[in-house]
Amino acid sequence: MIPLRVREVGYAYEDGPPVLTGLSLAVPAGRALALLGPNGSGKTTLLRLLTGGLVPGSGRVELHGTPIRHDRKGLAELRRVVQLVVQDPDDQLFSASVAQDVSFGPLNLGLAPDEVRSRVAEALAALGIAELAERPVHLLSFGQRKRVAIAGAVAMRPQVLVLDEPTAGLDPAGQEALLDTLAELRAAGTTVVMATHDVDLALRWADDAAVLADGRLHTGPAAELLADTTLLAAASLRPTWAHAVAAVLIAHGVAPPGTLPRTPAELTALALPAQPRTH
Numbered sequence: 028m029i030p031l032r033v034r035e036v037g038y039a040y041e042d043g044p045p046v047l048t049g050l051s052l053a054v055p056a057g058r059a060l061a062l063l064g065p066n067g068s069g070k071t072t073l074l075r076l077l078t079g080g081l082v083p084g085s086g087r088v089e090l091h092g093t094p095i096r097h098d099r100k101g102l103a104e105l106r107r108v109v110q111l112v113v114q115d116p117d118d119q120l121f122s123a124s125v126a127q128d129v130s131f132g133p134l135n136l137g138l139a140p141d142e143v144r145s146r147v148a149e150a151l152a153a154l155g156i157a158e159l160a161e162r163p164v165h166l167l168s169f170g171q172r173k174r175v176a177i178a179g180a181v182a183m184r185p186q187v188l189v190l191d192e193p194t195a196g197l198d199p200a201g202q203e204a205l206l207d208t209l210a211e212l213r214a215a216g217t218t219v220v221m222a223t224h225d226v227d228l229a230l231r232w233a234d235d236a237a238v239l240a241d242g243r244l245h246t247g248p249a250a251e252l253l254a255d256t257t258l259l260a261a262a263s264l265r266p267t268w269a270h271a272v273a274a275v276l277i278a279h280g281v282a283p284p285g286t287l288p289r290t291p292a293e294l295t296a297l298a299l300p301a302q303p304r305t306h
């Protein structure tokens with residue numbers, strides 16, 4: 028099933044040149060999709076089109092096979108299914124306290140107060156910020172505000188969670204906690220789309236990748252697409268260190284050709300193949 032799909036979408040901001048032209052992308056259910064591309068290539072624009080914040084100039088965006096409507100009712104329906112976490116948390120947070128902010132969406136769904144409370148507690152715990160519940164949002168650090176913004180989307184229990192550079196500004200522990208949270212959401216069936224500049228992260232995390240380069244969207248399995256050094260260069264992205272090391276191991280006959288490690292553990296297994304037991 029394809030919950031979200033863009034078909035031949037084109038977009039230009041007012042008085043500006045076309046940002047996206049004739050792009051198509053399917054977001055299959057339950058998958059993790061990483062969207063990569065250079066600054067200004069249109070990642071945020073594409074995510075805003077996918078989530079109803081922008082109306083395509085041409086083409087269409089479909090939710091469960093039906094073109095999305097950009098009127099109030101259509102967007103309310105879309106928001107029940109699809110949640111966007113924007114790049115800058117300050118564009119998303121506006122309540123006085125953390126708990127108030129995270130409860131805003133579930134309250135808008137008309138859920139009972141007990142249900143709202145349990146969703147908020149669950150989302151805050153998932154993001155590792157339960158202790159911040161009563162803190163004023165404006166006194167939090169950037170990384171903390173970023174986690175609050177993500178918790179707000181998680182509390183909506185969307186089928187599709189769309190994140191615009193969610194790890195930017197998070198410390199390494201925060202990034203790991205976020206990846207753990209996303210893994211739990213995916214295990215529960217949530218589809219996750221993430222824009223990122225971090226090829227290592229995308230390779231480790233994503234099933235599928237979409238790379239904006241030279242005005243085109245290249246799509247495919249993350250492990251294959253992100254091993255394409257020509258494409259990465261066209262998208263101003265650095266090849267992953269794991270692939271660089273794998274290339275050396277392959278060149279020296281240590282690893283078989285075509286080996287694409289995705290994690291440090293997989294790379295270690297290539298470099299140090301299991302030795303036969305001697306006793």
Ligand SMILES: Nc1ncnc2c1ncn2[C@@H]1O[C@H](COP(=O)(O)OP(=O)(O)OP(=O)(O)O)[C@@H](O)[C@H]1O
Nearest residue numbers: 040041043046064065066067068069070071072073
């Ligand atoms: N509100 C806007 N009005 C006019 N032009 C805009 C607006 N938002 C973005 N643009 C332009 O559209 C193009 C694509 O921007 P977008 O933010 O989608 O790129 P991006 O790939 O997300 O970039 P980054 O990696 O820097 O976040 C850029 O040239 C940008 O200047």
